[in-house]
Amino acid sequence: MSLSRRARSISPSPTLAITAKAKEMKKSGIPVISFGAGEPDFDTPAEIKMAGSKAIKCGFTKYTPDSGIIELKEAVCQKFKEDNGLDYETSEILISCGAKHSLFNAIFALCDEGDEVIIPSPYWVTYPEQVKMTGARPVIVETFEGNDFKLTPAQFKENITSHTKAIILNSPSNPTGSVYEPNELEGLARVAVEAGVYIISDEIYEKLIYDGKRHISVASLGKEIKDLTITINGVSKAYSMTGWRIGYAAGPKDVIRAMSSIQSHTTSNPTSISQLAALEAIKGRQECVAEMVKEFNRRRKYIVDRLNKIRGISCITPYGAFYVFPNVESLLSMRFKGEEIKDSFRLSQVLLNEAHIAVVPGSAFGASNYLRLSYATSLEDIENGLDRIEKILEKLE
Numbered sequence: 001m002s003l004s005r006r007a008r009s010i011s012p013s014p015t016l017a018i019t020a021k022a023k024e025m026k027k028s029g030i031p032v033i034s035f036g037a038g039e040p041d042f043d044t045p046a047e048i049k050m051a052g053s054k055a056i057k058c059g060f061t062k063y064t065p066d067s068g069i070i071e072l073k074e075a076v077c078q079k080f081k082e083d084n085g086l087d088y089e090t091s092e093i094l095i096s097c098g099a100k101h102s103l104f105n106a107i108f109a110l111c112d113e114g115d116e117v118i119i120p121s122p123y124w125v126t127y128p129e130q131v132k133m134t135g136a137r138p139v140i141v142e143t144f145e146g147n148d149f150k151l152t153p154a155q156f157k158e159n160i161t162s163h164t165k166a167i168i169l170n171s172p173s174n175p176t177g178s179v180y181e182p183n184e185l186e187g188l189a190r191v192a193v194e195a196g197v198y199i200i201s202d203e204i205y206e207k208l209i210y211d212g213k214r215h216i217s218v219a220s221l222g223k224e225i226k227d228l229t230i231t232i233n234g235v236s237k238a239y240s241m242t243g244w245r246i247g248y249a250a251g252p253k254d255v256i257r258a259m260s261s262i263q264s265h266t267t268s269n270p271t272s273i274s275q276l277a278a279l280e281a282i283k284g285r286q287e288c289v290a291e292m293v294k295e296f297n298r299r300r301k302y303i304v305d306r307l308n309k310i311r312g313i314s315c316i317t318p319y320g321a322f323y324v325f326p327n328v329e330s331l332l333s334m335r336f337k338g339e340e341i342k343d344s345f346r347l348s349q350v351l352l353n354e355a356h357i358a359v360v361p362g363s364a365f366g367a368s369n370y371l372r373l374s375y376a377t378s379l380e381d382i383e384n385g386l387d388r389i390e391k392i393l394e395k396l397e
Contacts (some may be wrong), residue, residue: 010129014364018348022358033385034358035373038174040240040322042295044277045288048239051280055273064272066264067256068095068248072275075282076248083206084217086226088250094259095278097270099204099234099247104130105259106200106230106249107166111136115165120151121366122325124174124202136165140366145316145327149176153187160191166198169218172205175365175372176325177318179209185218189225198255199229204247205321207238207289210297213319219250227252230259237321238289239281246270246278296322299375299382306386307373311393322376325362329369334396341396343368355392357385 015036022034055061067073073090080086096102103126111117113135119127121140128138141159143149156167169188171180180188192199199218206215219229234247249259300318307315307326312334315326334341336354341347344361348371351357362370375382 006133006135009132013125013129015125015360018352018358018360021352025352025356030356032352032356032358033377033381033388035375035377035382035385036358036360037374037376038323039242040237040292040376041378042240042288042292044240044244045281045284047284048241048277048281051284052244052273052277055276060272060276062272064269064275066269067260068093068270069272069275069279072248072279072282075279076250079282080217080231080250084215085220086217086231086250089253091253092250092256094249094256094263095270095275096247096249096263097267098236098245099202099232100126101245101263101267101270102232102234102247102249102259103127103168103200103202104133105262106232106251106255107131107136108134108262109255109258110166110198110200110230112165114163116161116163117165118156118159118167118197120149120155120167120169122149122173122175122362122370123168123366124170125364127168127170137163139164142366148178148316149173149325150178150180150184151188152184153191156188156191157195160195160197164195164197166200167192168200168202170202172209172215172318172320174205174321175323175360175362175367175370177321177323179213179215179319182214182216182221185216186221189218189221192228193224197228199225200232201229202232204232204234204237206233208293208296208322209320210293210300211317211319215320230255235278235281238292240288240292241274241277241281244271244274244277246274296375299379300324302379303373303375303382303386306383310386310390312396313393322374324373324375325367325370326373327369328362328371331393331396332369336396344371347371351389351392355388357388357392 111134115136230251312331348361
């Protein structure tokens, strides 16, 4: 029996694979320190867990409307108004099984065979794979460290063709932590409006931002760009609710209607229990977010400073999310035990097998001269992990 062409074209997630391998090694007694996972190491706040527990006790365990309960949609509308200066009706909101699911719905609602979707590189590993699932073509546009890995309006414009349907923007960014400034988004928005290209704006790390930077939703920059933008967000990162699987999308009614129809025939409704927990997260006290950001900021400063003191590594300062994306290009021509370190994938293998450190190679994100390290782990693990990395790199020749 042969698999479908689309199934054969999809690559498994490297980040999940590395995290799984690290967990297996830990189970076998190997003291692995993982910088791989993209999830906060904090527990879900107590009030949110209580809301989920209450949902179970009250019997809120049946089907809900496919597109999500009205109370959660109303809370999302209020969130967009207060946080982003955006007015949406509940008919313009879709609740899904995580932000990844929201992205899937958006891409499938917009793209046909032969369409093109522009994806700035470095990119989150799932973007090109989801585009390929639709039969559309991901158009990868390289960005550069000297510009904080941000796409310019000129780059955007020169890669638009008659087949371009959408662009995927991610700010704050996974894997780089870059944050687009208002004027940068305005330039990209002008290009999108002129060309009639949709923007799928992944804002899942919106609340994890540092150094006085301010998150701007591109849809807030005017009616014309709002009518072309599908904004993706969720509760996974800001509230440490990765396993609860609640994401949401906001956009034009016709697009949201199509996304809802797709969802109704794939997953049906998102989990009833998780929806009530997400309602508490969005409407409840927000001190938990501020506390998490404060701790992430402390780790961010430490890991950037340490990485820049390690031979062969340089690392720019990220302004959002919980990742660093150090440049390791000068190490890739070196050897370990006589074997050449040809690329970031091989370097990540050496770190895992020899130093028991799990990192994600930059090649997974379309940038082979880099590594991604998550600082969503304890400061003690960060310190110990960087000590191990420093020691193993001293053995490179």
